[in-house]
Amino acid sequence: MTDAALTKAAERPPLRVRLKLRDIDGVTLLVVPAALFVLLLFIYPFAYGFVLSFKPKTGDLFANYRKFFSDPFLYDTILATFRLAIPATLINVLVSVPVALRVRRMRHRRVLTTLLVVPITLGTVLIAQGLLIYLGPQGWFNRALTLIGIGQVRLVHNYTGVMLSLIMSGFPFTFLLTLSYLTGIDPSLEQAAATLGARARARFFHIVLPLLAQGLAINMCLSFVQTFSVFPSAVLLGAPAGETRVISIAAYQAAYEQYDYSMASAVAMIMGFCQLAVVMLILAGRSFAYRGAAAGGKG
Amino acid sequence: MAIAGRDFRELRLDDMSRNFGTVNALKGVTLTVRRGEFIALLGPSGCGKSTALNCLAGLLTLSSGSIWLDQTRIDRLKPEERGFGMVFQNYALFPHMSVRKNIAFGLSMQGRPKDEIERKVDEALAIVRLSEQGHKLPGQLSGGQQQRVAIARAIVIEPPLVLMDEPLSNLDAKLRLEMRAEIRRIHDLIGSATIYVTHDQEEALSLADRIVVMRAGEVRQVGTPEELYGRPAHADVAEFMGYRNQLRVTAARAGNQVMIRTGNVTLAGSAVEPFTEGEAVAAIRPEDLEVSANGPVEARTETSQYHGDYFYSSGRTADGAELYFRSDRRLTKGEIVRLAADPARVLVYAGGRP
Secondary structure (H helix, E strand, C coil): CCHHHHHHHHHCCCHHHHHHHCCCCHHHHHHHHHHHHHHHHHHHHHHHHHHHCCCCCCCCCCHHHHHHHHCHHHHHHHHHHHHHHHHHHHHHHHHHHHHHHHHHCCCCHHHHHHHHHHHHHHCHHHHHHHHHHHHCCCCHHHHHHHHCCCCCCCCCCCHHHHHHHHHHHHHHHHHHHHHHHHHCCCHHHHHHHHHCCCCHHHHHHHHHHHHHHHHHHHHHHHHHHHHHCCCHHHHHCCCCCCCCCCHHHHHHHHHHCCCCHHHHHHHHHHHHHHHHHHHHHHHHHHCCCCCCCCCCCCC | CCCCCCCCCEEEEEEEEEEECCEEEEEEEEEEEECCCEEEEECCCCCCHHHHHHHHHCCCCCCEEEEEECCEECCCCCHHHHCCEEECCCCCCCCCCCHHHHHHHHHHHCCCCHHHHHHHHHHHHHHCCCHHHCCCCHHHCCHHHHHHHHHHHHHCCCCCEEEEECCCCCCCHHHHHHHHHHHHHHHHHHCCEEEEEECCHHHHHHHCCEEEEEECCEEEEEECHHHHHHCCCCHHHHHHCCCCEEEEEEEEEECCEEEEEECCEEEEEEECCCCCCEEEEEEECHHHCEECCCCCEEEEEEEEEECCCCEEEEEECCCCCEEEEEECCCCCCCCEEEEECCHHHCEEEECCCC
C-alpha cells in the first residue's frame, strides 16, 4: 500500500461513526421485530391473498371479480357496508367534537374519560349481548315503552341494532382521539381570539375547527376502517341475511361455507380497495386544511 | 396616524380580588390608570400580576371587587365585550392564518368593511415595521417579528387599554432591548393606556410611567420609576428593586440620620417612614457600597466578577453577614477590604424582616 492510500484509509471515519451520522446505531435494531411482524403477518398474507384471488376454482384470471360484480347478492354487500360505515363514522367523529370540547374544561376529566372508555374494554360481543337483552322485545327498554303506551319498537336484529353497537364501541375511540387533538391546541389562541372580539361560535369556527381539521381527518380514516370491517355486531345484532349483510359476511361465507378461498380473497381485496379509496379521499381533502403546530408561537 | 386608542379618562380597579380555591391570588388591588399612561405591574413569579392582567382582560372572573372604565362597570363583561387589546407571553398568533389575517381578525370580528380593514392592517403593519411580511404564516417569522405581529393585532382594534403579559420574556437579550424601545414608541404613538406585566425591574424602570410593585397578591407600592428606584417604601420592594444587601440591624435616631449597628459595625443611614427605633432592616444597593480605605465596614472578599466599568464583588463581615459591593479592580479571594456607603443611600426600614 502506498503512503497516500494509507493516509486516506486513516482519514476515513470507521463504519460505526459513518452509520451513526445517518442515525443508524444499535437502537435501530429494535425496529427489526416490528418489521418482521409486519412482513410476516401483514405483507405476506396480503400478497398471498392478492395472488390467490386471481386463481379461481373455475374460469379465467378475473372470474372471481366478474362473479362478484354480476351477482347482486354479492355486490350489494358493498352498499350495505357503506350504509353502515359512513353514517357511523360521521356520527362518531362529529359527536366527539362537542363532547371533547366540554370535557376538556372539566376538572374531573379522568372520571368521565374512564367511563367513556369502558365500552372499549368490554368488546363487541359483550356490547351486543347487552343490547340484545336490554333493547330486545322483552327488554327493559321496550317494556317501559309499552308501559307508557308507546308500544314495541324494533331496535335489534336490524340496521338500528348494528348502528347502535358501532356507535357504542366506536365512539370511545373517536372521542379519545379528538380529545387529544383538542388538548394540543394552545388555549391562549382562543383567549386571544376572545380579546379580539370573537364570540364562542366564531372562536370555534375560525380558530378551533381549522386547527382540529387535520386530526378529524385522521380520526375519520381510523373510524371508517374500523366500522367498514364490521362483522360480529352485524351478525349478532343485525339481519345478516338482509339489510346488514355486510361485505365481511360475504367473505366469511365464501371462505367457510363454500370453502372457496380464492373467491373469499377476491372479496377481501374488493373490501380493501373500498377502504383505501375512502381513506385516500379523506386524506386528499385534508390537504386543504392547515397542517402544522397548533401552538401560537415559540412558547 | 389613524390608529389611536379609543378615548376614555380613567380605568379604575376597585378592591379587585381573585381566589383559586383557598389561595388568594389577588387581595384587594385598587389602582387608577389614566389615558396615555404606561403602567408596569412588577413582581416575582406568583405575585398575582398575571392574574391581575387576566382579570382585566376578562379571562378570569373576579371573586370580589369591581373594574370601571369611566362610569361603566366592566368586570362582568366577557373578554370579547371589553375590547381591550392583549399581547400574550407566547404571542398566541393563529398559526393557520397569514400575518395579515391575524391582524385583520379583530376588525373582521367587529364586522368592519373590507376596505377599512385593508387600510388599517396596512397601517398596523407599518407601525410595527413589518409591511413586507404580511403574506407569511406566523411560523415563518422570527421571535421578534412574531412579537410585533402580536402587538399589531392588539392595537389595530384601537383599544382603550393594551394589556401585555411578559411580552419580551421569550426573546434574546439584544432583541429584548430593541423591542423595549419599540413597545414604548408604539404606546406613545397610539396614545391608549398600556398595562405591562413583567418580573424584570430594569424593563419596568425603563418603560413605565408608573410602576405597581406586587407581592403575594397585594400592591406593595405604586410610584414613578424614580420614586421606586430611589426610595422603595418597604424592605421587600427594596430587595426587588436591586437593594441586594439587606442587613438585620438595630437602629437608633441621631439627628436627621439613623445610626445602625450590626455586630461590631456602626453605619449612618436614613430612615424610611414610618420608623421606630430598635429592630430594623438596612437596604443598600451593591452600587452604593464601595471600597474605601477608611470605610466603616470590614469584609473578607469571596467573589469578584468583571462587569465592564467595575467589578461586582461579594464578601462577608466578621460576624457572617453577606455583602455585595463594587470595586474598581479585581479582588482576590480572602482579601480584606473596607467598605463605605453614603448615609443617604443606606435605607433603614423598621421591623424584623427579612
